[in-house]
Amino acid sequence: MAQDIEKIEKVMCAAPVIPVLVVEDPKKAVPMAEALVRGGLPAIEITLRTPHALEAINAVNEHVEGAIVGAGTVLDDRQYDAAVSAGARFIVSPGATEALLDAADQHSVPLLPGAATASEVMFLLERGYQRLKFFPAEQAGGASYLKSLSSPLAAAKFCPTGGVSLDKAPDYLKLPNVLCVGGSWIADAKAIAEEDWSGIEERARAAAGIKG
Ligand SMILES: O=C[C@H](O)COP(=O)(O)O
Numbered sequence: 001m002a003q004d005i006e007k008i009e010k011v012m013c014a015a016p017v018i019p020v021l022v023v024e025d026p027k028k029a030v031p032m033a034e035a036l037v038r039g040g041l042p043a044i045e046i047t048l049r050t051p052h053a054l055e056a057i058n059a060v061n062e063h064v065e066g067a068i069v070g071a072g073t074v075l076d077d078r079q080y081d082a083a084v085s086a087g088a089r090f091i092v093s094p095g096a097t098e099a100l101l102d103a104a105d106q107h108s109v110p111l112l113p114g115a116a117t118a119s120e121v122m123f124l125l126e127r128g129y130q131r132l133k134f135f136p137a138e139q140a141g142g143a144s145y146l147k148s149l150s151s152p153l154a155a156a157k158f159c160p161t162g163g164v165s166l167d168k169a170p171d172y173l174k175l176p177n178v179l180c181v182g183g184s185w186i187a188d189a190k191a192i193a194e195e196d197w198s199g200i201e202e203r204a205r206a207a208a209g210i211k212g
């Protein structure tokens with residue numbers, strides 16, 4: 001089954017940046033997401049890298065008006081099912097496997113799979129996926145590398161993530177094959193632990209204003 005491009009583009013085009021979040025304490029998820037939404041970043045990715053990530057997704061989905069909460073670091077079918085049950089509105093993976101794409105076929109909640117090479121992109125295009133995460137963006141070659149994929153693999157459009165910052169984001173966003181970027185700089189683990197909601201809101205506002 002092909003990717004639902006319209007559905008995933010609603011997430012990718014909601015703002016220039018998707019914050020990637022590692023939430024240790026689910027009680028902090030709601031005020032964190034409220035700060036992000038107030039700052040102008042409605043689409044947020046809570047990674048399944050902590051024991052309470054599903055609880056955090058559920059809380060944001062239930063309580064934060066205007067948020068489009070997704071699950072990141074979804075690696076297999078069990079995690080896909082669990083994230084959807086928790087209320088995730090989109091699913092992100094650092095890569096892609098046949099099994100994960102088969103799991104996505106069972107759900108209407110869309111998948112944004114990761115790719116870092118021409119062959120990985122071609123594999124995903126073959127499976128009907130044209131909206132992809134470019135991960136890890138800076139480490140794999142950065143904006144110039146991604147630009148060089150834009151002509152031969154023109155159907156693929158990306159959300160570069162990994163090492164992206166406020167300063168580096170415009171270089172990606174001006175590329176013809178980039179719809180948004182992802183990153184943890186807006187709300188990193190320290191800011192969440194310290195409940196720095198005003199700082200998160202301020203960085204979200206700066207990110208929401210980035211032009212390509
Ligand atoms: O694992 C990395 C996340 O996808 C975000 O990367 P970052 O911390 O480099 O922004």
Ligand SMILES: CC(=O)C(=O)O
Nearest residue numbers: 072073074092093094
């Ligand atoms: C890095 C990434 O894409 C993820 O954790 O979902």
